[in-house]
Amino acid sequence: xxARRSGLxxxxxxxxxxxxxxxxxxxxxxxHPSLRTAVTxxxxxxxxxxxFANGSAANDHGGLPPGKGAGQSGFDPTGKGWYHGGDLQGxxxxxxxxxxxxxxxxxxxxxxxxxxxxxxDNSAGYHGYWITDFTQIDPxxxxxxxxRALVDAAHRRGIKVYFDIITxxxxxxIKYRExxxxxxxxxxxxxxxxxxxxxxxxxxxxxxNAFPPLSVTTSFPYQPFVxxxxxxxxxxxxxxxxxxYHNRGDTTFTGEDSLYGDxxxxxxxFTEHPRVVNGMVDIYKGWIRDFRIDGFRMDTMKHVNxxxxxxxxxxxxxxxxxxxxxxxxxxxxxxxxxxRPILSHFTTHDQVQGVLDFAFQTxxxxxxxxxxxxxxxxxxxxxxxxxxxxDSNVYNLPTFLGNHDRGxxxxxxxxxxxxxxxxxxxxxxxxxxxxxxxxRGNPVIYYGDEQGFTGAxxxxxxxxxxxxxxxxxxxxxxxxxxxxxxxxxxxxLGSDETPMDDSFDPGHPxxxxxxxxxxxxxxxxxxxxxxxxxxxxxxxxxxYAFSRFDDREYVVAxxxxxxxxxxxxxxxxxxxxxxxxxxxxxxxxxxxxGKRLTVTVAPLSAVVYRAKDRIERSRKAPxxxxxxxxxxxxxxxxxxxxxxxxxxxxxxxxxxxGRWQDIGTDDNAPYRVFHDVADLTPGTRVEYRAxxxxxxxxxxxxxxxxSTVAPPAITLEAPTEGQRVRGSVEVRxxxxxxxxxxxxxxxxxxxxxxxxxxxxxxxxxxxxVFDDTSSLPDGARVTYRAVLTYAPxxxxxxxxxxxxxxxxxxxxxxxxxxxxxxxxxxxxxxDGLAPGExxxxxxxxxxxxxxDAYGSLRRIRLADxxxxxxxxxxxxxxxxxxxxxxxxxxxxxxLATPExxxxxxxxxxxxxxxxxxSCVVSG
Numbered sequence: 001x002x003a004r005r006s007g008l009x010x011x012x013x014x015x016x017x018x019x020x021x022x023x024x025x026x027x028x029x030x031x032h033p034s035l036r037t038a039v040t041x042x043x044x045x046x047x048x049x050x051x052f053a054n055g056s057a058a059n060d061h062g063g064l065p066p067g068k069g070a071g072q073s074g075f076d077p078t079g080k081g082w083y084h085g086g087d088l089q090g091x092x093x094x095x096x097x098x099x100x101x102x103x104x105x106x107x108x109x110x111x112x113x114x115x116x117x118x119x120x121d122n123s124a125g126y127h128g129y130w131i132t133d134f135t136q137i138d139p140x141x142x143x144x145x146x147x148r149a150l151v152d153a154a155h156r157r158g159i160k161v162y163f164d165i166i167t168x169x170x171x172x173x174i175k176y177r178e179x180x181x182x183x184x185x186x187x188x189x190x191x192x193x194x195x196x197x198x199x200x201x202x203x204x205x206x207x208x209n210a211f212p213p214l215s216v217t218t219s220f221p222y223q224p225f226v227x228x229x230x231x232x233x234x235x236x237x238x239x240x241x242x243x244x245y246h247n248r249g250d251t252t253f254t255g256e257d258s259l260y261g262d263x264x265x266x267x268x269x270f271t272e273h274p275r276v277v278n279g280m281v282d283i284y285k286g287w288i289r290d291f292r293i294d295g296f297r298m299d300t301m302k303h304v305n306x307x308x309x310x311x312x313x314x315x316x317x318x319x320x321x322x323x324x325x326x327x328x329x330x331x332x333x334x335x336x337x338x339x340r341p342i343l344s345h346f347t348t349h350d351q352v353q354g355v356l357d358f359a360f361q362t363x364x365x366x367x368x369x370x371x372x373x374x375x376x377x378x379x380x381x382x383x384x385x386x387x388x389x390x391d392s393n394v395y396n397l398p399t400f401l402g403n404h405d406r407g408x409x410x411x412x413x414x415x416x417x418x419x420x421x422x423x424x425x426x427x428x429x430x431x432x433x434x435x436x437x438x439x440r441g442n443p444v445i446y447y448g449d450e451q452g453f454t455g456a457x458x459x460x461x462x463x464x465x466x467x468x469x470x471x472x473x474x475x476x477x478x479x480x481x482x483x484x485x486x487x488x489x490x491x492x493l494g495s496d497e498t499p500m501d502d503s504f505d506p507g508h509p510x511x512x513x514x515x516x517x518x519x520x521x522x523x524x525x526x527x528x529x530x531x532x533x534x535x536x537x538x539x540x541x542x543x544y545a546f547s548r549f550d551d552r553e554y555v556v557a558x559x560x561x562x563x564x565x566x567x568x569x570x571x572x573x574x575x576x577x578x579x580x581x582x583x584x585x586x587x588x589x590x591x592x593x594g595k596r597l598t599v600t601v602a603p604l605s606a607v608v609y610r611a612k613d614r615i616e617r618s619r620k621a622p623x624x625x626x627x628x629x630x631x632x633x634x635x636x637x638x639x640x641x642x643x644x645x646x647x648x649x650x651x652x653x654x655x656x657x658g659r660w661q662d663i664g665t666d667d668n669a670p671y672r673v674f675h676d677v678a679d680l681t682p683g684t685r686v687e688y689r690a691x692x693x694x695x696x697x698x699x700x701x702x703x704x705x706x707s708t709v710a711p712p713a714i715t716l717e718a719p720t721e722g723q724r725v726r727g728s729v730e731v732r733x734x735x736x737x738x739x740x741x742x743x744x745x746x747x748x749x750x751x752x753x754x755x756x757x758x759x760x761x762x763x764x765x766x767x768x769v770f771d772d773t774s775s776l777p778d779g780a781r782v783t784y785r786a787v788l789t790y791a792p793x794x795x796x797x798x799x800x801x802x803x804x805x806x807x808x809x810x811x812x813x814x815x816x817x818x819x820x821x822x823x824x825x826x827x828x829x830x831d832g833l834a835p836g837e838x839x840x841x842x843x844x845x846x847x848x849x850x851x852d853a854y855g856s857l858r859r860i861r862l863a864d865x866x867x868x869x870x871x872x873x874x875x876x877x878x879x880x881x882x883x884x885x886x887x888x889x890x891x892x893x894x895l896a897t898p899e900x901x902x903x904x905x906x907x908x909x910x911x912x913x914x915x916x917x918s919c920v921v922s923g
Contacts, residue, residue, distance in 0.1 A: 041529050047447045048128075059087055059140060077469070081124065089146055112128065151293065161294055167312065173230045246262070250265060329353055349676050356398050398443075451503045488880070527556070534668070585599070585601070633711065649667045651665040653689045689704050745757060811865075830867060866895050
């Protein structure tokens with residue numbers, strides 16, 4: 001199919017028959033149905049090969065000597081962090097099982113040769129993310145010939161094969177003369193230098209074919225080297241050049257170091273360097289050419305600079321087409337739950353085809369596992385317009401419910417419903433999958449979810465074997481055993497099995513349900529790639545309903561309440577007959593005069609009804625008006641109001657002089673796009689127009705609307721408002737949009753006095769200075785602001801932040817807790833703790849030992865108030881210590897917040913007893 005497959009074949013055929021000619025208009029303003037690009041109709045199955053099936057015991061050690069030390073195989077099927085023996089031959093042998101649930105695409109975790117063991121991590125590279133050789137399959141998994149056999153066997157069954165690829169980092173091979181796995185050093189403190197010692201900003205060269213020569217001894221904040229034993233271990237050979245890495249120390253996953261830091265010591269590639277960009281393009285062209293791979297999932301996308309993706313993604317897509325792979329598709333991992341602007345940035349700005357829909361996963365679990373208000377789904381789908389541009393949209397995003405990092409859908413369902421019956425948990429699991437299959441996007445099943453796998457958490461705890469496990473961490477014993485931090489949490493939903501059993505059961509109720517969902521969407525394609533329109537939601541648990549269209553309307557209604565729920569669902573059909581095609585309920589329903597279809601849905605269930613008749617054809621295109629903001633920066637919301645009540649598509653156009661450019665088509669109300677103007681010069685005038693296309697191919701244009709690109713915005717990130725500070729204070733700012741030529745000056749005012757200059761920074765993407773406050777008196781209030789120069793003589797100024805100087809050292813921190821202090825205790829860790837304050841044993845948490853008006857509390861002695869204190873609130877005996885109040889590790893810095901307030905079940909840290917939005921602490 002074409003890479004620009006416009007709309008549904010059924011819809012186009014219906015529109016073409018007897019359709020009157022379009023209204024005459026500017027030929028640059030050609031309306032069209034919403035795009036359906038390379039992939040909108042796939043069912044993905046996400047496989048970690050080492051944990052799936054062991055086809056050959058001969059490769060279990062990957063040609064290395066047995067053992068779990070440096071240079072050894074890392075094969076130990078009794079430990080969850082080591083190789084277990086799964087391989088590509090095993091996957092080939094199970095392809096009919098995979099196909100049986102309706103799978104059309106397999107996504108493999110990285111399968112390239114890994115550094116088998118990284119002793120610092122007490123783990124093996126079974127997951128595939130520690131690559132040394134980008135040109136061969138990891139010997140633990142088989143050979144390049146095995147991969148070719150897998151691709152051929154999958155293609156014969158009509159299954160595509162997608163590779164998980166990495167461009168951000170390699171295995172941990174590079175060391176620093178200053179020490180192992182050093183802390184991050186920012187570009188502001190220690191900027192890059194050329195081989196001749198001249199300071200430069202790498203972002204000035206990103207996206208170009210030029211870059212200054214670099215030297216191991218002068219260019220980096222740390223001096224990198226490779227031990228002799230691994231000097232040539234990386235393939236291709238250019239990867240052994242240590243100057244092609246950032247060499248700045250370990251990331252904290254925030255700010256600048258999110259782009260430049262090493263992931264837990266993994267060697268972070270200098271992706272701003274053209275040698276790295278071109279080298280990565282060449283590597284992955286080879287896999288397309290030699291193995292006919294159908295697409296790539298790109299790891300750690302948000303930790304790689306935009307300029308890299310702007311070259312890499314289009315280059316790979318063009319090459320695949322030149323090799324005859326017209327539907328080659330790439331999607332990236334952007335681990336962002338809530339921000340649609342961040343998620344969509346990579347598809348609308350960086351020319352990447354798609355991203356994994358993390359926002360869907362969050363909303364789907366809140367709906368199906370937690371039975372939260374159904375308005376949450378309405379808000380999710382309404383914001384799909386952030387992904388609409390001239391060559392892509394939300395319909396091709398892969399959607400998922402659980403994965404190898406976060407954990408499994410079965411775990412989320414179980415943890416949200418303690419004490420629930422097996423039947424209820426299974427029904428919630430089914431409900432989540434029905435939502436994923438019937439809503440827009442391409443569903444991804446994480447291997448084992450079709451067998452009801454659960455698990456104790458994410459990462460290693462969610463990477464169970466499909467073949468019988470020998471690892472005690474994956475059993476379901478209720479009594480803790482050595483190394484078993486998931487005791488009692490591996491009971492498969494829907495069966496009496498655990499991962500200790502063979503798990504390839506096509507009779508499992510979830511496997512059968514996935515096959516059924518696949519069959520329904522195959523028979524009724526509109527349920528997979530038809531236009532989706534929100535219909536009904538509420539501020540409580542109950543019905544969420546939406547419609548999908550080809551020439552007929554399909555009403556999908558899902559109920560996340562534990563009792564039956566009824567809703568009058570708006571449709572396009574007046575007194576129309578609907579027949580049930582999925583779920584339980586009356587076989588037929590009829591809409592009323594007001595075009596409402598009254599649907600009753602069983603508890604924790606879904607039902608789908610299909611209109612018997614086609615949607616009535618429009619006699620003429622409805623009136624359309626256009627609204628835009630007078631000015632704006634980065635993304636401008638352009639909205640069309642359509643005066644009609646049927647299925648329409650609205651194509652939006654923009655120009656800054658010259659011809660109109662297609663900036664996207666929206667096929668559901670509210671009709672809008674978020675135009676990316678990040679690279680336009682402030683002050684640029686942009687004209688907009690929209691054309692509505694009705695279901696009989698009539699068109700009508702809007703009037704022209706105009707907007708002006710505003711100056712960029714600058715925001716202080718540090719210090720936080722009211723923060724207590726001492727000594728050298730980090731003052732940090734970011735801009736939206738971000739350009740490499742920006743210069744930011746920082747100023748301060750002491751106790752309300754005049755603002756004076758602290759310093760300036762021109763090294764994007766994060767702007768930082770360090771203010772020496774050692775001479776200021778205790779209690780002084782220092783107000784900071786940042787001034788951005790975005791063009792000669794043109795500036796914008798940030799809002800201010802005020803901090804308080806605290807010269808006296810904090811000796812004791814206090815953690816306040818409102819909740820069951822008998823059930824919960826603290827696991828305390830961090831370099832800032834005084835000797836003896838760290839929790840010694842996981843099974844014996846530190847108790848809350850005092851009370852106050854708020855609840856319970858614990859005072860903690862400190863060694864260094866400037867260092868973060870980490871804590872986990874988890875079970876005290878007799879409560880299972882593996883049961884956590886909230887799942888995440890949390891942190892605070894005593895100097896900044898010597899007292900913090902917590903609430904049971906709430907992951908937020910508060911700096912005041914009100915424990916509300918007025919005093920949220922950033923970890």
